[in-house]
Amino acid sequence: MNRVDLTRFPKTSALLRSRWPQFLLRAVTLAGFVFTILAGLFGSVVGSHNFAIIFVWIAWWSALKLFFIPFGGRSWCSICPIPMPGEWMQKGGLFSPSGKGFGLGKRWPKKLRGNWLQAGGFLLIGLFGAVTLTSARVTALILLFIIILAFVLSLVFERRSFCNYLCPIGGFTGLYAQAGPVEVRVKEKQVCAEHSEKTCYTACPWGQYPLALKSSADCGLCMECLRVCPSDNIAVNLRPWGSDLGPKSKQSLDEVFLGLVMLASVLVDSAVFLGPWGQLKTAAYEIGSLSWLGFAGLFLFVSFGVLPSLFSTAVWAATKLGSAKTTFRKTLMNYGQVLVPLGLMAWIAFTVSFAFVKFSYVLPVISDPFGWGWNLIGFTGKAQVGQSTPFSIWIQILLLCVGLFWASRVANQISETSKQAFPIITFSCLFSAGMLWLLIG
Amino acid sequence: MKSDSVLKNLVKKNWWISLIVLLALLIIFIPLPQSQNDAADRHFQVEASMFQFIPGRIQVNQGDRITLELISTDVVHGLSIDGYDFELIADPGQSQTATFIANKTGVFRFRCSIACGNMHPFMIGKLQVGPNWVLVRGIILGVLAVFAAFLSFRQSSHIQKSTVS
Incomplete structure (x- = not known):
């Protein structure tokens, strides 16, 4: 219903089926990735004069939340350079979908599956965020560590184990891709059921079987299934936003936890980076100090204590208000979906508040990426202090309202009655009010 | 004639959207009293x-x-x-x-x-x-967003029911 299959149009179909456009885009992002590491390691220590800081934390991080996820779901994952070198080794070539390359091809340990480690990774980003976001060298070292880790893991484990289970950004994009307007699905289930070879599963670097795909959280939109399907039975659909959310869907416990970690992170980041509390900023920055331990304790308390308790209480109340016999765990997994639109819109509002002010730094660092005094395109030294405008303030308010509307609607869809949805909507209101206060209060 | 009835149907189904947009504009633009404190x-x-x-x-x-x-x-x-x-x-x-x-x-x-x-x-x-009237207007808009969610859900379930019957 209400879906447009892009493979029905000859031009988009050809574009999606060919490996060349994707390869070229990934080659560009890989080159950008290497250049960012070099700029971080050898460029200026002043963050606002270094390509690594401005491009990773202003340009790319904003583009991910303002463009890639809301309009393309996991589209960034399809051009992400991080798994490229390892994947080439695994495949034994640039283009072959399942060549005989290097690697032990072990399965990822069962106990470590799910989004738990990705949530942990995101918490680490938050705990060390004040330094990571402001030190070009630390940013470069983290990027270097990540690409080496992804490479090593791809030699030991099968497919994109790093992306599936470890990458914090993969967790972030996967969670919010459920609200995105793009999906890969099969056209006719019967055709897949009768096809014994399962070429799509064999070719999928994400280990997904398209016939079983119910959510877009784990599909990296690499299009390999589309390319290898002998029956032309894979559709790449444009769909209404939030199609994965509703009464027929539910989340796993690790996804619920990831959703709560994302809410906690956006609250804490808004307080640290946009708030007027200088002591909080100093505490977040002075890693290892007593004040940083206090900050870390506060962050973990919000992530593991405040938000999970509030959400659990709301879910418990909703369980009690429902007539059907169900467990708290099942209700939690159903209502976990509410965290998706709530978190996505809060992150977008935060980005508008945070990044719009800093966009004036982008052209100057292209002009002088290392901060060495170059003036490649004539913009060196033209960065402004930046300021928020009434327009951006109203955009933030409207984004938070859209998030609250969306979350309340999903809560209503899942609930038997409006009364049952009430506690979950109250939780959503509390969170949105907190964000509103932090951003414009 | 046919297009007229389609339009009427569309307006009938989506009346609540116009209501919400109208209320939202009212919340955003309605003038609020300025403080009467003497400048100091x-x-x-x-x-x-x-x-x-x-x-x-x-x-x-x-x-x-x-x-x-x-x-x-x-x-x-x-x-x-x-x-x-x-x-x-x-x-x-x-x-x-x-x-x-x-x-x-x-x-x-x-x-x-x-x-x-x-x-x-x-x-x-x-x-x-x-x-900080902007914050106050933002909070009221939030309440309106929740109200809009109820209306939108009720409207879509009403349409689903009538389609099924």
Whole structure:
């Protein structure tokens, strides 16, 4: 219903089926990735004069939340350079979908599956965020560590184990891709059921079987299934936003936890980076100090204590208000979906508040990426202090309202009655009010 | 004739969207009472150090004549206020003073305008001029968003039921 299959149009179909456009885009992002590491390691220590800081934390991080996820779901994952070198080794070539390359091809340990480690990774980003976001060298070292880790893991484990289970950004994009307007699905289930070879599963670097795909959280939109399907039975659909959310869907416990970690992170980041509390900023920055331990304790308390308790209480109340016999765990997994639109819109509002002010730094660092005094395109030294405008303030308010509307609607869809949805909507209101206060209060 | 009935049907089904948009516009644009306090001369001493302003939050009334004295305790710091053409720069151990009229209402961030270290882009304080009506309007819009969600859900389930029957 209400879906447009892009493979029905000859031009988009050809574009999606060919490996060349994707390869070229990934080659560009890989080159950008290497250049960012070099700029971080050898460029200026002043963050606002270094390509690594401005491009990773202003340009790319904003583009991910303002463009890639809301309009393309996991589209960034399809051009992400991080798994490229390892994947080439695994495949034994640039283009072959399942060549005989290097690697032990072990399965990822069962106990470590799910989004738990990705949530942990995101918490680490938050705990060390004040330094990571402001030190070009630390940013470069983290990027270097990540690409080496992804490479090593791809030699030991099968497919994109790093992306599936470890990458914090993969967790972030996967969670919010459920609200995105793009999906890969099969056209006719019967055709897949009768096809014994399962070429799509064999070719999928994400280990997904398209016939079983119910959510877009784990599909990296690499299009390999589309390319290898002998029956032309894979559709790449444009769909209404939030199609994965509703009464027929539910989340796993690790996804619920990831959703709560994302809410906690956006609250804490808004307080640290946009708030007027200088002591909080100093505490977040002075890693290892007593004040940083206090900050870390506060962050973990919000992530593991405040938000999970509030959400659990709301879910418990909703369980009690429902007539059907169900467990708290099942209700939690159903209502976990509410965290998706709530978190996505809060992150977008935060980005508008945070990044719009800093966009004036982008052209100057292209002009002088290392901060060495170059003036490649004539913009060196033209960065402004930046300021928020009434327009951006109203955009933030409207984004938070859209998030609250969306979350309340999903809560209503899942609930038997409006009364049952009430506690979950109250939780959503509390969170949105907190964000509103932090951003414009 | 056919297009007329389609249009009528569309309006009938989506009346609530027009209602919500109308209410939202009303909430955003309806004029609210301005504070009646007499304008006064106010003096604030703001201490700047890496990476904080003390006090981090300043509250004044609309029309107040504000004199800000910026004192830097470590490196060179600046202070510029969003929405106001105002900037101060203070050398270490020195102070600089300037005056402006707080003629715009709302909450405005003030920022360090001279690169002073890694956390410089986030060295932020807040100036509140008069009541923060934008926050109040935002909260009311939030309530409207919840109301809109109820209406939207009821409308879509009504359509589903009538389609099934």
